Amino acid sequence: MKNDRIILGIDPGTSIMGYGLIHNKGNKIEPITLGVIKLAKLGDHPLKLQRIFERTLALIKEYKPDELAIEAPFYGKNVQSMLKLGRAQGVAMAAALYQQVPIFEYSPKKIKQSITGNGNASKEQVAAMLINLLSLKEPPDYLDATDGLAVAVCHYFQNKPGTEGKKYNSWKGFIGDNPERVG
DSSP: SSSSEEEEEEOSSSSSSEEEEEEEETTTEEEEEEEEEEEEOOOSSHHHHHHHHHHHHHHHHHHOEEEEEEOOOOOOHHHHHHHHHHHHHHHHHHHHTTOOHHHHHHHOOHHHHHHHHHTTTOOHHHHHHHHHHOSSOOSSSSSSHHHHHHHHHHHHHHTOOTTTTTOOOOHHHHHHHOGGGGG
């Protein structure tokens, strides 16, 4: 794992897609940018997919991330919604593949667990933890933006340089190696 890398995190959506970029230098992370891509006004689903592809490609070309972390679709009651979300995720992944950016996928529960310690945390709890962890000046207008940032931070925590395969036998050891995760 590289000690200096840029990670693009994406929370795919067909109405709003959230994204966040972080710069990982050694054992530190800094936010680069976060935001949303609004898609609700594009009524046609194929047009939304085209916009997701184009904007993801633009983010990759502008920030040159070393890795893409993306939230996996979760199973809900509405199969059509899940299908559309899966397509949105696939199009964002295709943009990364087109630019030879490695892709890493995380479940919503894994992302929340990684950021807050609680796999059932609310979007607001995730945002509050990220604001504290990354010293963000102010919360973004959309929680989808912090959700995208959360995916990038989750990927950093899951693939932290120097901790590959490291196992802990106590909380004290984990906290000693990860003081930034304790608030």
